[in-house]
Amino acid sequence: MPATTFDVFRYQPDSSDTPYRQEFALDHSDKVTLLDALLQIQDEQDGSIAMRYSCRSAICGSCSCKANGRTVLACMAQVEEIKEADGSDTIQVDPIGNFAPVKDLIVDLDPFWEKFRSVKPYLIPDGKAPEKERIVSKEAMNKVYNESKCILCAACYSECNSLAADPDFVGPAALAWGYRFAGDERDGQRKQRAKLYSGEHGLWDCTRCMYCNERCPKGVEPRDAIEKLGGVAFREGVSWGDAGARHARAFLVSVRTGGKLNETLLVPFTNPVTAPLDAPFALQMIRKGKAPSPLPHRIKKLNEVKHLMKNVKEEV
Amino acid sequence: MAKQFAYYPGCVAEFSSKELNATTQALAPMLDIELLPMPAATCCGAGDIAEAKPNLYLTLNVRILSQAEEMGVDVLTICNVCTLNLRRANKMVKEDPRLLEKVNEELVAAGARPYEGTKEVTHMLWYLAGEEGMSALEARGPRGLNGLRVAPYYGCQLLRPSSVMGFEDPDKPQSMERLITALGGEVADYEGKSKCCGFPILLAREETAFKESHVALAGARDARADVMVTPCPLCHLAMDAYQRKAEASNGEEYNMPVLHLPQLLGLALGLDNDIMDFGRHMVSPEQALATAGLV
Numbered sequence: 225m226p227a228t229t230f231d232v233f234r235y236q237p238d239s240s241d242t243p244y245r246q247e248f249a250l251d252h253s254d255k256v257t258l259l260d261a262l263l264q265i266q267d268e269q270d271g272s273i274a275m276r277y278s279c280r281s282a283i284c285g286s287c288s289c290k291a292n293g294r295t296v297l298a299c300m301a302q303v304e305e306i307k308e309a310d311g312s313d314t315i316q317v318d319p320i321g322n323f324a325p326v327k328d329l330i331v332d333l334d335p336f337w338e339k340f341r342s343v344k345p346y347l348i349p350d351g352k353a354p355e356k357e358r359i360v361s362k363e364a365m366n367k368v369y370n371e372s373k374c375i376l377c378a379a380c381y382s383e384c385n386s387l388a389a390d391p392d393f394v395g396p397a398a399l400a401w402g403y404r405f406a407g408d409e410r411d412g413q414r415k416q417r418a419k420l421y422s423g424e425h426g427l428w429d430c431t432r433c434m435y436c437n438e439r440c441p442k443g444v445e446p447r448d449a450i451e452k453l454g455g456v457a458f459r460e461g462v463s464w465g466d467a468g469a470r471h472a473r474a475f476l477v478s479v480r481t482g483g484k485l486n487e488t489l490l491v492p493f494t495n496p497v498t499a500p501l502d503a504p505f506a507l508q509m510i511r512k513g514k515a516p517s518p519l520p521h522r523i524k525k526l527n528e529v530k531h532l533m534k535n536v537k538e539e540v
Numbered sequence: 541m542a543k544q545f546a547y548y549p550g551c552v553a554e555f556s557s558k559e560l561n562a563t564t565q566a567l568a569p570m571l572d573i574e575l576l577p578m579p580a581a582t583c584c585g586a587g588d589i590a591e592a593k594p595n596l597y598l599t600l601n602v603r604i605l606s607q608a609e610e611m612g613v614d615v616l617t618i619c620n621v622c623t624l625n626l627r628r629a630n631k632m633v634k635e636d637p638r639l640l641e642k643v644n645e646e647l648v649a650a651g652a653r654p655y656e657g658t659k660e661v662t663h664m665l666w667y668l669a670g671e672e673g674m675s676a677l678e679a680r681g682p683r684g685l686n687g688l689r690v691a692p693y694y695g696c697q698l699l700r701p702s703s704v705m706g707f708e709d710p711d712k713p714q715s716m717e718r719l720i721t722a723l724g725g726e727v728a729d730y731e732g733k734s735k736c737c738g739f740p741i742l743l744a745r746e747e748t749a750f751k752e753s754h755v756a757l758a759g760a761r762d763a764r765a766d767v768m769v770t771p772c773p774l775c776h777l778a779m780d781a782y783q784r785k786a787e788a789s790n791g792e793e794y795n796m797p798v799l800h801l802p803q804l805l806g807l808a809l810g811l812d813n814d815i816m817d818f819g820r821h822m823v824s825p826e827q828a829l830a831t832a833g834l835v
């Protein structure tokens with residue numbers, strides 16, 4: 225029978241404001257999940273350990289936590305696999321990151337739900353409801369299949385680097401739900417959604433650290449959804465108002481005119497108003513040779529690229 | 541015989557961070573690598589084109605892969621972001637023949653060569669930290685780094701998503717540690733080595749980006765690193781070119797010289813300093829390197 229030490233983050237605000245760690249030694253069966261192990265500890269050793277859980281089947285999304293620093297769904301994570309991956313018989317268990325702890329492994333998810341609600345995570349069709357149901361082809365539903373798998377476990381928020389730097393960032397799961405509906409052919413609010421998700425703390429704030437794709441236990445690939453929302457913004461003509469969108473536009477202009485990125489174009493294109501105020505820094509960059517010629521950097525066979533830019537159709 | 545690659549330096553190494561390109565080109569023959577130019581390759585889009593026009597991103601990147609296929613060699617990159625964009629496109633079309641067919645129709649209509657899905661994309665770090673690279677390094681008998689204390693900084697897009705990158709455990713990367721140790725350096729370990737440098741949003745969300753770069757810069761500083769080293773020129777811009785601005789924004793002092801990975805190898809192999817051109821760095825590494833007797 226395997227034995228494991230669980231080094232658990234404890235926070236019991238009723239008795240102390242200071243979090244502490246507590247080790248629990250546990251003998252358990254070969255194929256025990258982290259959730260089952262924690263419940264066994266709760267049952268046999270310390271009934272006061274607080275954690276959220278419900279379905280035990282990776283459906284409800286309640287039991288996300290960190291195992292040795294990596295965010296997991298406790299009910300999906302096998303104890304023996306964690307030990308093998310990390311080469312240790314001790315597993316550190318912590319609440320998910322980027323949220324305030326409430327008690328032990330339970331965090332305050334209110335900001336998560338507020339952000340989720342803020343993206344209008346429901347279908348808003350145009351016009352009157354039809355007499356019968358709205359039929360959608362399999363192909364059309366496949367466009368939003370990944371995003372439909374989200375179980376709102378918040379694992380993608382736990383290590384999001386943008387969220388760590390800006391607590392107001394609306395975040396990966398909410399934006400994935402945004403695309404779930406912006407990409408649904410029955411929805412009539414694509415343009416409004418593109419506007420809603422753009423702007424400060426919105427889709428252009430994603431720093432592409434890829435933690436969300438790495439940690440999502442359901443294959444939602446939230447970063448990919450954010451990318452698709454950018455595509456929706458461009459298709460709906462909502463691509464000038466935000467500096468992030470203008471930054472992306474500078475790449476398109478660069479590639480169309482020369483094939484390579486024109487770095488010197490990026491700053492004034494992204495921040496046309498504030499760029500001149502940054503002249504001292506620009507001078508430093510010029511002095512260090514870090515401001516290349518603003519003329520297009522022409523590749524060979526640019527005609528191929530121009531043809532592609534004109535003819536490739538987008539489907540987001 | 542030298543190992544041949546289709547060399548895809550990426551835009552930043554070709555223009556604003558020329559010292560990286562020059563160092564890589566000078567280093568390659570020393571390590572038995574032949575870099576074949578790709579004169580018709582575009583920008584990979586850096587995630588920005590993917591964020592504006594996803595199908596265009598895919599088509600442009602497959603066009604680059606097809607050029608390497610025509611040359612009969614795999615692609616070698618020196619930038620995290622190029623690596624992710626090219627590898628992701630490669631994975632998408634290799635796993636979905638119908639998608640490849642669709643992309644090829646676009647390429648052929650534009651007069652470009654269709655892609656058969658036979659090539660791979662490797663970052664120089666991966667090649668060097670692998671068996672072939674390590675034995676080429678060993679054969680060269682590096683003069684060493686004289687115990688220089690180096691903080692490896694991986695950034696994000698060479699590690700994650702692991703389903704696309706897959707070279708090493710994204711949570712416990714060791715490739716740069718292996719190289720630093722093999723070259724006679726000392727590893728300064730710290731938690732922020734695989735966190736984001738903030739560069740993708742630096743121009744659009746400067747303050748947020750600086751809070752991100754703070755995590756790694758402060759981590760390397762607190763680990764008493766002499767220098768930080770990175771395999772990505774975009775991370776280098778965020779960490780070096782914008783470091784003084786980050787200090788002002790965060791109310792911190794880092795004073796952390798940041799080397800491009802090929803510069804670290806160049807130092808260990810005795811490459812000419814004029815080629816590595818440390819004068820182009822915003823935070824000068826000269827003093828740290830002089831103290832270690834490397835310049």
